[in-house]
Amino acid sequence: MGLFDQILGAVANPNQQGSLGQLGSIISTVDQLSNRTGVDPSTIQSVLSVVGSQVRSSLQQKQATQGNEEVQFIVNQFAGTSPNSQAVDSVFGGGIQQQVAEVVAQRTGLDTGMIQQLLPYVVPVVLNFLQSGANAQNPQSGGNPVLNSFLDADNDGDVDISDAIQLASRHMGR
Numbered sequence: 001m002g003l004f005d006q007i008l009g010a011v012a013n014p015n016q017q018g019s020l021g022q023l024g025s026i027i028s029t030v031d032q033l034s035n036r037t038g039v040d041p042s043t044i045q046s047v048l049s050v051v052g053s054q055v056r057s058s059l060q061q062k063q064a065t066q067g068n069e070e071v072q073f074i075v076n077q078f079a080g081t082s083p084n085s086q087a088v089d090s091v092f093g094g095g096i097q098q099q100v101a102e103v104v105a106q107r108t109g110l111d112t113g114m115i116q117q118l119l120p121y122v123v124p125v126v127l128n129f130l131q132s133g134a135n136a137q138n139p140q141s142g143g144n145p146v147l148n149s150f151l152d153a154d155n156d157g158d159v160d161i162s163d164a165i166q167l168a169s170r171h172m173g174r
Helices: 004-010 020-037 041-066 068-078 085-091 096-108 113-133 145-151 161-171
Strands: none
Touching: 020 041, 041 068, 041 085, 041 096, 041 113, 041 145, 068 085, 068 096, 068 113, 068 145, 085 113, 096 113, 113 145
16 A cells, blocks of 8 residues: 555655645545535545546656656646646646546446536545645655655556545544
8 A cells, every 4th residue: 555655654744745634635525525416425436546547647648748847746736625627627638538537437337427527626636645745845846755656657556546545534533
């Protein structure tokens, strides 16, 4: 569970942006999404997992073509717990949003329209998790172990945002 360990490390490290308050906000946002949409929490977790995987692929591609700095900039610019369609556009530019919505719908059973409505909520939450490892004084510096773990350069597939959220929730006693 390397990603979650990296997140906990960021929470414990005063030089990184992660905090228990940040984790609490992320967990609350996920709970609110479930309440707001009427979709059960486990399905929302599945949406997060599939969207997280799609975010990972997109950020890996951006890292390969535009560099680590651009990926860190996207994470810092669009991380949050409020809906942000610019975050979706930045991560899934071009016509990719529809494809992402179709993949998520196929894997979760929700319809594509619902997924498209959820993306502006879910993408900033995923980026918020990734931001926890950023340097507290200089967020743009490249040393973000959470982001690096998420991008998982060795492609062993050992990354899942929904697992990290579940573990964070348990860790915080929610």
